[in-house]
Amino acid sequence: MQVLSPSDENIALAASFLRDGSLVAFPTETVYGLGANANDGRAIARLYEAKGRPRFNPLIVHVADREHAERLGVFDDRARLLAEQFWPGPLTLVVPLVEGAPINSLVTAGLDTVGLRVPSHPIAQKLIQFSRVPVAAPSANRSGRVSPTTAEHVAGDFENVKGLIVNGGRCPGGLESTVVGLAGDAPLLLRPGGIPRDEIETELGEPLHQPEHKPDAPASPGMLTSHYAPRARVRLNAQQARPGEVLLGFGPDAPPETILNLSERGDLTEASANLFGYLRAMDTCRADTIAVMPIPNEGLGEAINDRLARAAAPKRNGG
Template identity: 55%
Template sequence: MSKFQHLSDSDADVSRAAGILAQGGLVAFPTETVYGLGGDARNDTAVARIFEAKGRPGFNPLIVHLPDLEAAREIAIFDHDAAALAQAFWPGPLTLVLPLRPDAGISPLVSAGLNTIAIRVPEHPLAVKLLNAFGSPVAGPSANPSGRISPTRAQHVIDGLESRIDAVLDGGPCGVGLESTIIGFAPAPGLLRPGGLPAEAIEACLGTPLAGVTGTTETTPSAPGQLTSHYAPNAPVRLNVTTPEADETLLGFGPVEAALNLSASGDLVEAAANLFHALRQLDASGVGKIAVSPVPEHGLGVAINDRLRRAAAPRD
């Protein structure tokens, strides 16, 4: 492919991005959650390039992005519960893991050999424009080196992947700032990964509790985003800290004195949107250790704490 391109949200640049995808190239694009690294989900070489660019383990499946529910039904089989969630929350920060249609034509690399597919319909208008312009399913994990902090701005993508991909579509900061919530349906609706849509909203729609969060793993994920050590800054992270040590830099939440604060007012929506950018700012400042204030374990706090626990997990 040609030299890396930093593209705008113009119709001409969206067409350029769709053309790059059609040639088997990789284009990072904004969603309401984080920036995704897009490749043609039906092109084995393009999908292999996604894994190569990210340094992502081949056993870790990818999310496929689609413009609408009709397109999603062409590659996956929906039961009653899945259809209800799709109709209620798509477009939006919800991924469904569903049986893959045998004739879907999706590269087997996308599903890492599983007979299911993780799919979602994003809400970001620039993502929708790209998906409609390309006209085919787009595999799109987060546009960052595997295991590192997810990108919520185009510059984050450039900092991590500029030399490994073909372009980024710049749609400004991501509004939600956390990856999508992932729901599986075998044998009943269950939470595979907390994310930008609170589990309480999903349970209210279904009228039944979700099965608990599936345990993290290092070798056998059933959905994207289940690896134990993930979303990690360079510095070690310690959680639920009210009084940081002298050599720690505090990432705050609520009315506390801190080098950076996710939300001084204690707003979980604001904290979710700021999380990954704040971790990147601390990385860029070269701090040696990061301490994080307690974050409530409800609503979006469940997803925030999930990402923080993975950021703090032991690393090889």
Template identity: 55%
Template structure:
């Protein structure tokens, strides 16, 4: 772990680490973020692994501004008005994923929505510009710990789990960004934060408030809630040691039962980080016409396996139509 002052050289070094799929902690105006390339499934998996995050909750993707955001989400007039007032700044917008968006499915927890914002901190802006890609970044602390507002908080919480920390001093806002869902008929507050409800309503009029406002950075459509994750249209069978001819197999490890209609292996070597990176993409590949059911081999209940199994149990709890039972 290196804790360094933000210079042109150290920002360039941090940007190269991100392009190489490594992690970097950096300051924003809200809290310090643990950043990885939002388009790289393995880098996103490394974020969850470093945080010890118990679920694959959606992560916020950080961009320079609205022009860049439009490459990754389906923009609308409401987003335009909010970005003009609050970006760069502590407001995250949840918008539909654009067709062909390169944002990692793991970063969005398999959902067809993306949580996105433009941070105002000059170091964050410089890092995004130098990396030339969106940066997925939850708070830079172990899951369940207090959010870090100084570089030394990051070092204390994550230690060697993050190769480089850019020390930008204390964060000015000190609480996470406000998260506003723009995917429904009425904008809905999913998480209160640095942009106040009153200020938002002054721009776009009345907004709805989610039934269960969160206090941490667990998530549903965004950091802030929990429940609605990718539910396949095919039924899911867990703990499979054999497989039927009408089943698609989500395998794990070197020994794979034969006979499935279609097989994808989360990690032939049994690497849980690789399995996490492949989870949502491979589930979608198996969720296709002609396959009667998705069979899933056992995944160890250790490390990232806890999060993988959490998502698989949620998928198996659906009614096989993409809805929850």
């Protein structure tokens, strides 16, 4: 893929590529996305092929604003409340698909729901606005691998794929969006992410429930058991490295053999921003196993632990 600087001229060029059915990778406030025109079945098929992604795994559709989102999905009071509070930003809402909406069925994996997000990153916003189409965009990495937070990560995964990469530098968030399901009576936390559970529950005034686990029929992206995985095995809750391992630390008490520390201060926001980049960097050590120190399971720690648990799961195709 060809890497472009983020000038308005280049973003307009990338937008024209999207409209015409080509693939375009671009930065968001979470990770880089690999975008395709959500109305174009051939473009979506190219996206699935490039990622090696199973077609039963639905895609998130990125739009410029809530007005556009409501032309594609059915918003109830809960959806409007969360959109008002957290959009633009790292929140995806899974809502019923509007009857007759032009979204290709490959995007929704044949479901009667659609995942919608309004990203806040200025490059993502310009690209969507210039393209004038809804953009289906999973993370811009080979399926099941570690998500990309730089243009270099994307280029390394897709060097032989036709398309463009808009280089916006490092993504500030580092964790994918939180996905909330609002197609039924009970709101569901389909994927922890960049907005902590407690902030969403406070806004809704009710708890988020856990979805039924269906690994071969996920209701949203990021629900496959093995996901976000480096090439090396991952061992969790490690206090030190064993022979043949490298240690990914967290906090001020990390032992001397720590290769990288997600946050020496024990800051979960810093750790979330570093997670995917550090996993990729640790993979270059060519150790058999990456040992990871414990992460508190609170706030953004819930999303970090979710990604680490999926990275540590037995490998299978996903993405």
